[in-house]
Amino acid sequence: MPKLAFSTLACPEWKIDHVIRAAVASGYQGVELRTAGYGMSDIMSDPAQSATGKVFEAAQSRGVTIASIATNLTFDQPINPPVVGTVIGDQEKTVRQAKRMIDLASSLECPLVRVFGFHRSGGESLAKTTKRICNRLAKVVDHADKTGVRVSIENGGDYITASSLMDILDTIQSPLLCASYSAAVALRGGESPDAGVTMLGNRLAMLKVREVDHNAPVMPDFSMGQWNAAITGLPANAWIVVEHDSTHFATDKGAVERVLTDAATSIRRALHAGSAMSA
Template sequence: MTLVTRRTALKTALSGLTAATLLPVSGFAKSTPTLAFSTLGCPKWDLNTILKTAVSSGYQGVEFRGLLGELDLPKRPEFSTQLAETRRRFASEGVRICNLGSSTQLHHADPAKRTQQLDHARRFIDLAQQLGCPFVRVFPDQLPPDQPRDQTLRLISDGLLELGTYAKTASVTVLLESHGELTHTDLLVPIMQAAKHPNVGLIWDIFNMWVDAHESPTAAYQALKPYIRHVHVKDARVTGDKHDYVLLGQGQAPLREAIGALIKGGYQGYYSFEWEKLWHPEIADPEQAIPHYPGAVKRYF
């Protein structure tokens, strides 16, 4: 018969306790975010630098909002004559081109301007299909004072439906960004309800909506949850009507609340770093800001 000593029993119990602490606890598993960055933050980087930085910094995706100063991506050789090579290189490094940021504005009532804007979006949808990119971003943008608000909202939702129908055959989803004069849920929700389509969704720009609409992230998320497919993340210090962009975690953006709402709601998309260097050249250089983001944002998870 084998005798179990007090020391043996204690050792066995401690071993079991140690093993238990290493096991994931149901309901408390730590979320691992899927990260991307927008090329808005690195307007002078070439494709090599963008891809190398994405890999070395631990990003899973890149969101193209221009390349080397050219916002109309189909005009760049990397997205025209060299497109197949661009797609191959990203795939070989395990980095996805996750979104193409067009400049399309959907608020225009003038028929010529509207046609021009919709054609611009279609070119980006065609490019996204060729790249295997899931999303194309468009803007709602303005509420023209000489145009009835209901008409503007209808123009935007009708444009989304038209583009969503076009994108369906390309397996691409058209995303409206909370942007410009349309950052309030009471404007965005009716647009998205009227534009209900499997190939239409929304980009939630957390900071823009919070600083412009003064809505809590929890309330904004609850209202927009059915439509959110992509998220833009940035931080800033706010003084009155002015805000200065700073490295993530050094400002006042309510990111913990927003990311908490996304996690609780089961969001599985990209958390894309939108460092607006192209529009604000005075902010930190991309060599500092873009590698900093992955470690900084993971603290919120």
């Protein structure tokens, strides 16, 4: 059965001990830790800004898995000026940053590092953008070999649906590259959650679920329809990651744990109902 985690997107002001306590109290097996990388960060639980041993011990002592390190790294940066830019420009910056995140994840026994593809540049074709992204991403995936970490690329930008992510996955074709699928993002591209889950199949490592109303942290109904088909159709080893925007809690910080608990209860109930029906 898929495992449950929540993203620290909802709670950037929580320190790592608070994150882990909330995971246990709210019924989650793991957490996805957001990071701004090595540099300035206003995320209090950012693993790149904390002592690795402290983060690992906090999670391990409570039986919580650090399911993913969520970066905002992208690999779409244009070569500028064309051709000459490959010589005088720094084309490897995000590659180096992603490699460091893989090393960090490995030290935390974290199985996934989340990255993005992102936008095409100017009037270039998506195929050309995909080629540039894949050339860089392949180096990151190679670095993950024998680390116990996989690179998880999430839909967004010009790769908003599962079908567009498949172009990248099929080009690199490595067991060390998998998908993180944000169903709410794909819906904006006209793709239903269950269709995306089916298309990605065993390449899907994380299903991201979040509010369907931008004005309130209200989760979709997981007991029926396309959302139920999505969560019950996941690979058994996948994670369901609950995301909420922190702006929903600007005036009521105490609501975060209540909302996380409600989401975990709703998802777990739907998963158990699905298992009972298929038994």
